[in-house]
Amino acid sequence: MHEKIKEIRFNSEKAQCFFSKCLAFTLGPVELKDLLDEGKVRVVDVRQAEDYEISHIPSAISIPCDEMDKRLDELSKDEVTVVYCYNQQCHLGAKACLTLADYGYPVMLLEGGFKTWTEDFRFAVV
Numbered sequence: 001m002h003e004k005i006k007e008i009r010f011n012s013e014k015a016q017c018f019f020s021k022c023l024a025f026t027l028g029p030v031e032l033k034d035l036l037d038e039g040k041v042r043v044v045d046v047r048q049a050e051d052y053e054i055s056h057i058p059s060a061i062s063i064p065c066d067e068m069d070k071r072l073d074e075l076s077k078d079e080v081t082v083v084y085c086y087n088q089q090c091h092l093g094a095k096a097c098l099t100l101a102d103y104g105y106p107v108m109l110l111e112g113g114f115k116t117w118t119e120d121f122r123f124a125v126v
């Protein structure tokens with residue numbers, strides 16, 4: 001193992017920093033479902049509009065990633081926006097989150113995206 005990596009793994013302060021950020025800016029499907037049930041979050045699907053039309057997370061709105069900066073008026077800085085894309089390997093969600101953060105919106109990323117929501121947890125879709 002690379003010595004620098006080994007050194008970092010044994011640095012609990014760096015681990016604390018990393019995991020606190022991870023928990024602050026990402027969430028899993030169960031956490032998102034709870035927030036949706038409480039009505040405390042806005043969900044944005046950044047996949048292609050055609051895929052949203054086929055199926056999406058209930059109450060999610062469609063704002064494809066490449067349209068995000070042009071459609072900010074559909075979102076509010078007074079609520080957390082949760083973004084999702086296709087799957088864990090897709091970076092559309094992270095790109096959209098970065099755009100929202102650049103404009104001052106509170107934002108989180110759904111870990112695993114739509115695939116995890118539907119296939120791993122089998123939560124409802126519309």
